[in-house]
Amino acid sequence: xxxxxxxxxxxxxxxxxxxxxxxxxxxxxxxxxxxxxxxxxxxxxxxxxxxxxxxxxxxxxxxxxxxxxxxxxxxxxxxxxxxxxxxxxxxxxxxxxxxxxxxxxxxxxxxxxxxxxxxxxxxxxxxxxxxxxxxxxxxxxxxxxxxxxxxxxxxxxxxxxxxxxxxxxxxxxxxxxxxxxxxxx
Numbered sequence: 109x110x111x112x113x114x115x116x117x118x119x120x121x122x123x124x125x126x127x128x129x130x131x132x133x134x135x136x137x138x139x140x141x142x143x144x145x146x147x148x149x150x151x152x153x154x155x156x157x158x159x160x161x162x163x164x165x166x167x168x169x170x171x172x173x174x175x176x177x178x179x180x181x182x183x184x185x186x187x188x189x190x191x192x193x194x195x196x197x198x199x200x201x202x203x204x205x206x207x208x209x210x211x212x213x214x215x216x217x218x219x220x221x222x223x224x225x226x227x228x229x230x231x232x233x234x235x236x237x238x239x240x241x242x243x244x245x246x247x248x249x250x251x252x253x254x255x256x257x258x259x260x261x262x263x264x265x266x267x268x269x270x271x272x273x274x275x276x277x278x279x280x281x282x283x284x285x286x287x288x289x290x291x292x293x
Contacts, residue, residue, distance in 0.1 A: 113291040116243040123161040129292050135235050135281035139223045142280055143213055144174040147206055149276040150267040151197050157275075159197075166195030171206065179210035205266035212265045228282065230256050237284045237293075246285045249274045 118128030136142055147167065152160045170193050172178040182190075190196065190203050213223055220226040230252060240246050253274035260268045277283040286293030 113289065115285075115287045115290045115292075117157075121158055121161075124158055127157075127161055132279060133281055133284040133286050133293070136279075137224045137228070139217065140174065142223050142227060143176050143210075144168075145279045146209060146213065146276060147171065147174060149272050149279060150205055150209065151199075151202055152275070153202070153267055153269075153272055155197065163196055166193070170196050176210040176213050179207055180214060182207045202267060208264060208266045209268075212260070212263050216263060227256075227280065230259075231277075231282050235282055235284055239288060240285060241288045243287055246287075247274065252283075253277060 114125065114128055118124045118132070136145065148160050148164065151163075151167070168174060170190060187200070187203055187207075191198050191200060216226045217223050220229075236252075238246070249270035254270040256277070257268055257270045257273040260273070274283070278285050284293065
């Protein structure tokens with residue numbers, strides 16, 4: 109496929125291209141998928157998305173298939189195991205955030221019935237479709253991502269700032285920022 113038909117960021121690796129073509133900007137409503145994307149976005153902070161995608165399957169294996177019920181009870185022994193795993197980002201604070209975020213995610217599910225219902229309430233249950241000509245026009249954060257980050261922080265989520273939240277909203281398809289010339293918009 110001609111790379112000019114994709115968003116400019118998605119032309120580096122086959123993993124980037126596949127993620128872009130089949131996941132990014134597509135509305136996700138499955139809580140398990142939303143949790144996986146949340147974990148991946150929090151791990152990405154300060155790193156390239158290509159790095160995280162390359163480690164995605166390693167995370168899936170290390171984190172019990174991204175199951176928040178299992179992750180919420182991880183203990184110090186499991187933290188040490190994860191810190192020794194060369195297939196994932198071995199950042200102690202991020203690993204602790206995964207556990208904390210699993211607990212917060214489950215609390216939101218209990219309060220709202222589903223995490224999907226909670227998350228999509230921020231966009232009135234309809235995706236926002238932007239019409240940017242180039243990737244340079246896409247913001248890194250917005251008023252919406254600031255609002256989501258503030259609410260998630262009140263709910264004890266970690267490593268969730270406005271920039272991470274904007275990337276998460278894009279990943280989960282609440283915001284569709286495919287560039288104007290992209291055939292996958």
